[in-house]
Structures are given as C-alpha cells and as structure tokens.
Amino acid sequence: MSAITDPPQGSFRLSMLINDTRYRSYTFQALAAIVLALCLGFFYANVSTNLAAAGLNISYDFLGSPAGYDINQRLIEYDSQSSNARAAVVGILNTLLVAFLACVTATVFGVLAGVLRLSNNWLVSKLMAFYVEIFRNIPVLIWILIIFTIMIAVLPGPRAFRGDEPEARMLLDLFAFTNRGVYTPGPYFTRGLGLEGNGGINWLIVLGVLVASFFGTRAVTARANATQEATGIRPNTLWTNLAIWFLPVIVLLFVLGLKWDIPELKGFNFAGGIKVGGPLIALWFALSIYTGAFIAENVRAGIQAVSKGQTEAAGALGLRPGRIMSLVVLPQALRVIIPPLISQYLNITKNSSLAIAVGYADITATLGGITLNQTGRAIECVLLLMLFYLTISLLISTFMNIYNNSVKLKER
Amino acid sequence: MKNTVFFGALAVAGLSAGAAAAGTLDDVKARGTLNCGVTTGLVGFAAPDANGVWEGFDVGICRAVAAAVLGDADAVEFIPTTGKTRFTALASGEIDMLARNTTWTFSRDVDLKFEFVGINYYDGQGFLAPKALGVTSAKDLDGATVCVQTGTTTELNLADFFRANNISYEPVPIETNAEGQQQYLAGACDTYTTDASGLAATRATFENPGDHILLPEIISKEPLGPLVRHGDNDWGDTVRWTLNALITAEELGVTSANIEELAAAPTNNPEINRLLGTAGELGAMLGLEPNWAMMAIKAGGNYGELFEKNIGENTPIGLARGLNAMWTEGGLIYSPPFR
Numbered sequence: 238m239s240a241i242t243d244p245p246q247g248s249f250r251l252s253m254l255i256n257d258t259r260y261r262s263y264t265f266q267a268l269a270a271i272v273l274a275l276c277l278g279f280f281y282a283n284v285s286t287n288l289a290a291a292g293l294n295i296s297y298d299f300l301g302s303p304a305g306y307d308i309n310q311r312l313i314e315y316d317s318q319s320s321n322a323r324a325a326v327v328g329i330l331n332t333l334l335v336a337f338l339a340c341v342t343a344t345v346f347g348v349l350a351g352v353l354r355l356s357n358n359w360l361v362s363k364l365m366a367f368y369v370e371i372f373r374n375i376p377v378l379i380w381i382l383i384i385f386t387i388m389i390a391v392l393p394g395p396r397a398f399r400g401d402e403p404e405a406r407m408l409l410d411l412f413a414f415t416n417r418g419v420y421t422p423g424p425y426f427t428r429g430l431g432l433e434g435n436g437g438i439n440w441l442i443v444l445g446v447l448v449a450s451f452f453g454t455r456a457v458t459a460r461a462n463a464t465q466e467a468t469g470i471r472p473n474t475l476w477t478n479l480a481i482w483f484l485p486v487i488v489l490l491f492v493l494g495l496k497w498d499i500p501e502l503k504g505f506n507f508a509g510g511i512k513v514g515g516p517l518i519a520l521w522f523a524l525s526i527y528t529g530a531f532i533a534e535n536v537r538a539g540i541q542a543v544s545k546g547q548t549e550a551a552g553a554l555g556l557r558p559g560r561i562m563s564l565v566v567l568p569q570a571l572r573v574i575i576p577p578l579i580s581q582y583l584n585i586t587k588n589s590s591l592a593i594a595v596g597y598a599d600i601t602a603t604l605g606g607i608t609l610n611q612t613g614r615a616i617e618c619v620l621l622l623m624l625f626y627l628t629i630s631l632l633i634s635t636f637m638n639i640y641n642n643s644v645k646l647k648e649r
Numbered sequence: 650m651k652n653t654v655f656f657g658a659l660a661v662a663g664l665s666a667g668a669a670a671a672g673t674l675d676d677v678k679a680r681g682t683l684n685c686g687v688t689t690g691l692v693g694f695a696a697p698d699a700n701g702v703w704e705g706f707d708v709g710i711c712r713a714v715a716a717a718v719l720g721d722a723d724a725v726e727f728i729p730t731t732g733k734t735r736f737t738a739l740a741s742g743e744i745d746m747l748a749r750n751t752t753w754t755f756s757r758d759v760d761l762k763f764e765f766v767g768i769n770y771y772d773g774q775g776f777l778a779p780k781a782l783g784v785t786s787a788k789d790l791d792g793a794t795v796c797v798q799t800g801t802t803t804e805l806n807l808a809d810f811f812r813a814n815n816i817s818y819e820p821v822p823i824e825t826n827a828e829g830q831q832q833y834l835a836g837a838c839d840t841y842t843t844d845a846s847g848l849a850a851t852r853a854t855f856e857n858p859g860d861h862i863l864l865p866e867i868i869s870k871e872p873l874g875p876l877v878r879h880g881d882n883d884w885g886d887t888v889r890w891t892l893n894a895l896i897t898a899e900e901l902g903v904t905s906a907n908i909e910e911l912a913a914a915p916t917n918n919p920e921i922n923r924l925l926g927t928a929g930e931l932g933a934m935l936g937l938e939p940n941w942a943m944m945a946i947k948a949g950g951n952y953g954e955l956f957e958k959n960i961g962e963n964t965p966i967g968l969a970r971g972l973n974a975m976w977t978e979g980g981l982i983y984s985p986p987f988r
C-alpha cells in the first residue's frame with residue numbers, strides 16, 4: 238500500500254532534466270540565471286578592463302567638489318561654489334516638484350475628461366474624445382516644445398512692460414505674464430519668527446494650525462453624525478466648519494503680520510513676488526495634458542466597469558445624477574482606476590526627465606547633464622541617475638499600492 | 650531610457666579600448682575616410698552650404714588632415730556633435746579627431762584623457778546684446794537673464810565672472826547654438842554668451858545684425874584647437890603637424906596659388922623644401938607620403954587663407970586677425986620649425 242504513494246526512487250537519469258516536467262522548469266531557470274550572470278559579469282569585466290586601459294577609474298569624489306555652474310530654479314540655497322552633490326539635490330527637488338504638480342493636475346484633467354466623455358451631451362462627449370485622441374497620440378516631447386515655443390513667441394518680454402505707454406500691462410497690477418515666466422505676488426511676514434522674521438518656521442506654524450482645523454472639523458462632523466443617529470435630525474455644521482477652518486488661520490496670519498510682495502519691473506526682469514519659470518510651466522502643463530488624456534481613458538474604463546444596474550438603482554432611490562456619480566459610481570470605479578493610475582504617475586515622473594529640452598534644471602539636467610559633462614564622470618552619474626529614478630518610482634508604487642489596498646473590494 | 654544610456658556608456662567604454670589599441674592612423678588609412686567631429690552648425694566654422702557640403706574654418710582643418718593622410722580632401726565624414734556629445738564621441742572612437750571650437754583646458758587634457766594638438770583660434774568669451782537694451786558693458790548686466798550653452802566652459806566662466814563682479818544673473822541653459830539664437834531673438838534672454846567668434850558668426854545670420862552689439866568685455870581665455878584621444882601619439886603627431894604645416898605655410902608665403910610651382914622642384918629655401926617634401930624624409934617619419942604637407946595646404950590653402958575665406962574681414966562674420974595673426978605680425982600664431 239505504501240509502495241503506491243511513495244515517489245519513484247533512485248531512477249534519476251540526466252535526460253529527465255529535459256523530459257521530466259518535474260525538473261524541466263528548474264533546468265531552464267538555472268540556464269537563464271547562468272546566462273544572466275555571464276552577461277552581467279561580461280559587462281562588469283568589460284567596463285573595468287577598459288576603464289583601466291584608458292587610465293580612468295570609478296570614483297565619486299567629484300560629488301564633493303564645487304559645481305562651478307549656476308542653476309536658475311532652486312528650492313534650496315545654492316550658488317556656483319556649492320558642491321556637485323548639492324546641485325544634484327537641487328535637481329532632485331526640481332524633479333519632485335514638477336512630478337508632484339503634474340500628477341495633481343493630470344489627475345484633475347483626467348477625471349474631468351473621463352467623466353465628461355461619458356456625458357449624454359453629444360458636443361461635450363465628442364470634445365473630450367477629441368482631447369484624448371489628440372493629446373495621447375502626439376509624443377510628450379513635442380507637446381513640451383510646442384507649449385514652450387508658443388509661450389516664448391506669444392507672451393511679451395519684460396521689456397514690453399517698460400515706459401509710460403507700455404505694450405503690455407500687468408493683470409490687476411498683481412500678475413505679470415512674460416515669456417520668461419509668470420510672476421505672482423508672494424506672501425511674507427513682517428512680525429514672523431526666525432531669521433529676519435521670514436524663516437520656514439512660520440509656514441510650519443501655519444501648516445500646524447491648518448492640520449488642527451482639519452481635525453476640528455472632523456470632530457464636528459463626527460458629533461453631527463452621532464446626533465443624526467440618535468435623533469434623526471442633522472445639525473447644520475456648515476458655519477461651524479467654515480469658522481474652524483478660517484478664523485484661526487486669519488488670526489495667526491494677522492499676528493505674524495502677513496504682507497504680499499508685489500512683483501515689479503526692476504532692471505532687466507521683474508523682481509519680488511514668486512516667479513514660476515517658463516520651462517516649469519511648459520513642462521508641467523505638457524505633462525499634465527498628455528498624461529491627463531491617458532488617465533481620462535482609465536477613468537472612463539473604470540466608470541463603464543460599474544454595472545448599469547447600480548446607476549439605475551441609485552436613480553430609483555431618488556439620488557440626483559451628481560450624487561449618483563460621487564456616491565455610487567466613482568467609489569466602485571476607483572477599484573478599476575487606481576492600478577493603471579499608478580503607472581501613469583510613474584510615467585509622469587520618468588517623463589519629467591525631458592526637462593532639458595526646455596532648460597528646466599531637473600536631476601537629468603544637473604547631475605546627468607552639466608555635472609556629467611563638466612566632470613566627465615559619465616558612468617558614475619548615470620548609475621546615480623538610475624538609482625534615483627528607481628527609488629522614486631518604487632516609492633510612488635508603494636504608496637499608491639497602499640492606497641489601492643484601502644479602496645479595493647474587501648474579500649473575506 | 651536610463652538603461653539605454655547606461656549600456657551606451659558601457660559600449661562606449663568597450664569601443665574606446667579597441668580603437669586606441671589598433672592605431673587611429675592605420676584605421677583611417679584602412680577605412681579610406683576620416684571621421685571628423687564638428688559642430689552641429691556654426692556658420693564660418695563648420696556648417697553645410699546650400700548643397701550640403703560642409704565648409705568652414707574647422708572643416709578646413711579636417712580636410713587638410715584627410716588630404717595629408719589619404720591624399721583626398723573630400724574623404725571626410727563630418728559628424729555633427731553638440732557640446733554634450735563631443736567628448737563621448739571622441740573617447741568612443743566614433744570620430745578620429747574633433748575640430749569643434751573646443752577650449753583647451755587642464756581637466757580636458759589631463760582628466761578626460763584627450764590630447765590637444767595645438768591652437769587654431771585664440772578666442773575669448775563675450776556677450777551679445779540688443780542695442781535697444783542700452784547696455785554698454787557686461788558689468789551693467791546685473792539681474793539679466795543670460796542664455797548659455799550647457800556643457801561648455803562658457804557656463805563655468807559665466808558663473809565666475811558674475812561672482813567676481815558681485816552681480817546676479819539668471820542662466821537659461823540651452824543645448825545648441827540654434828536654440829540659443831531662437832530664445833535670444835524672442836527676448837526670452839537679455840543676452841547670449843559664448844565665444845566671441847561664435848557670437849560674431851551667429852550675429853551674421855540675423856535679419857538685422859546691426860541691431861545687436863558685442864559687449865566690450867572678453868571674460869575668459871578660450872584657446873580653441875583640434876584634439877584627439879590621449880595615448881595614440883602617432884595619430885596625435887599627424888594632426889599636430891598638419892596644423893603646423895598650415896601655419897608654417899603662411900609664414901613662409903606658401904599659398905594654394907603658388908604651391909604647385911614651389912613643390913615642382915627644390916627651391917632656395919630649405920625649410921620650404923622640407924615642408925613640401927622635395928627634400929628630407931619628414932613625410933616618411935610620420936608614416937605618410939612625402940608630399941603630405943603639400944596635399945594638406947592645397948586642400949584649402951594655408952592658415953591665413955582658411956581664415957580669410959571662412960571668417961575673415963571680407964566675410965559676413967568679419968573677424969579681424971587680432972591675436973590670431975602670425976607671430977611675425979604681432980599675433981600668437983606660431984609653429985615649431987620643420988626640421
């Protein structure tokens with residue numbers, strides 16, 4: 238009896254590695270692993286022998302030496318005497334900035350276009366179909382260049398704002414749209430804490446108050462829910478919530494002495510306020526509308542995946558179309574939308590490396606462009622770039638997967 | 650995309666060793682053409698004409714080398730390179746020599762492992778600005794937006810100049826000269842900076858060149874010259890002495906007009922005889938034909954002829970000889986003797 242259940246013993250032959258399905262997969266995986274290891278070994282040996290032959294070596298010492306060049310958009314303190322490593326960090330922050338902005342706006346564009354494409358209004362749905370097909374079928378590099386070129390050609394230079402009868406005027410005397418970028422008023426504090434009363438600590442305080450307000454309104458809503466459960470009547474929370482949101486912040490800003498720095502023409506350029514550079518705008522906008530078209534299709538797919546019966550049932554219960562969309566359809570559609578959305582966010586981050594086409598100083602332009610060029614350390618810089626993009630993509634993936642797990646269908 | 654770049658870099662490293670080992674001179678002779686790296690287009694220095702034939706001052710050097718080595722000034726494959734790609738192209742062996750207004754610096758010579766064979770143009774970095782801007786000196790440029798080609802010494806000089814004068818600026822990095830021209834003309838930058846010769850060449854292509862001025866400051870030394878890979882000395886000698894032959898020819902009064910006559914039979918001047926191969930064994934020492942220098946000079950003329958024809962005062966670019974006059978005429982152009 239036991240002889241039947243025992244596996245056959247002692248009859249292993251070499252040919253079984255190919256012929257026996259139990260071993261075949263291991264054979265091929267082992268072969269593939271050997272080939273891969275040989276390839277990597279070849280590349281490594283090739284690089285090391287050839288670098289040695291050319292008298293070069295792999296060294297990351299250049300990261301500590303002064304970069305020697307200037308960067309036009311920097312979120313942290315940087316000048317030409319800062320190190321190459323700091324230049325790389327400036328580039329990383331610029332990459333993250335444009336990727337974050339583009340992810341947000343692309344999602345807004347995508348959701349709007351995706352929902353509107355399913356509209357019953359013929360004109361609206363056809364317009365959205367037109368948007369999707371035009372923007373996703375032309376390479377994003379072309380869009381970046383088109384938008385940048387149009388910006389440069391159409392908007393006036395700062396010189397046009399000069400004189401008693403200028404050719405161009407500032408919008409409301411607050412905003413200046415030039416072919417070098419958009420200048421907007423910038424807030425600053427006259428009675429703030431920290432260095433010259435304008436340190437980042439003030440903004441942290443403002444952020445802290447906003448977070449506190451958020452939890453305040455959550456508490457109010459929770460109490461309203463409890464009251465509704467108990468009595469069936471929901472107290473009006475609108476005014477309380479508005480007060481919790483706005484009053485503390487307004488008082489705080491008054492205490493800190495908030496003032497607005499209005500941009501004005503000084504010398505060659507506008508000075509004061511906040512400058513949003515032309516390259517950033519072109520890159521941001523191009524990435525947003527391009528990826529927005531893809532997200533629109535994801536959203537449409539997600540909505541169409543929700544059975545029509547759900548909409549009809551919600552309608553039968555007396556919900557208005559807007560609430561059907563936001564309460565019934567979109568929450569279910571999100572389960573279909575989120576996974577492809579992750580890859581669109583990854584695409585935005587990676588496509589932001591096209592920044593150099595318009596002179597935006599992202600990581601590819603600083604570390605992978607100017608630093609690489611001036612130091613000649615190509616292999617080191619490219620390895621660092623790969624490491625950065627890999628890390629950032631995996632992080633985005635992780636966070637989006639956590640979010641996906643929270644909205645996906647809970648199966649028990 | 651990152652992977653492509655990486656494997657490209659690996660391939661580059663692989664090729665460079667192979668190319669260096671074989672000997673570039675033999676490679677060029679075996680191939681029958683010279684691969685010469687030039688700019689992507691800078692009128693006067695290297696740009697294709699209406700028929701697609703490359704011409705210019707740097708192109709002339711390439712043609713002279715091809716004539717000296719292969720006996721045919723047209724046996725050149727011109728490979729356009731940008732400020733960013735030029736060194737990779739040379740290190741990888743994609744090009745045999747680079748004649749692309751490249752500044753001779755310590756780190757390029759020593760750290761990047763290249764060999765500058767000489768200087769064919771003494772240049773300096775300048776600024777181009779519209780007259781309407783009302784600027785008369787580069788020191789007035791406080792707060793200006795400056796277009797600068799990325800990956801060049803220009804970028805570093807610019808940072809140093811503004812820092813030393815304690816004034817601020819905003820750089821607009823651009824990839825090619827054409828891009829810089831477009832942004833400058835659209836007013837996206839107040840001033841465009843690069844080598845003064847390049848600015849003159851760029852201005853010559855404007856619709857109204859008179860509306861733009863070159864500011865008087867020259868903020869750096871930019872000795873431009875052809876370069877080859879480090880370690881291949883035979884090839885380096887060939888390019889170096891071809892350049893020297895063009896310079897010596899001007900000094901000795903050998904021009905493309907009288908060279909046939911001078912090379913027909915030994916003359917009274919022994920150095921001309923050695924140069925043109927009617928006496929001595931200089932060609933054989935380089936591993937070339939005895940008339941190598943004659944072929945090189947015949948290709949486009951001597952140094953002075955190349956200068957006058959491509960960038961001199963009678964061309965739209967209109968550069969004076971200045972520092973680039975012969976040493977006998979108060980300039981810096983000087984060749985070691987042919988002996």
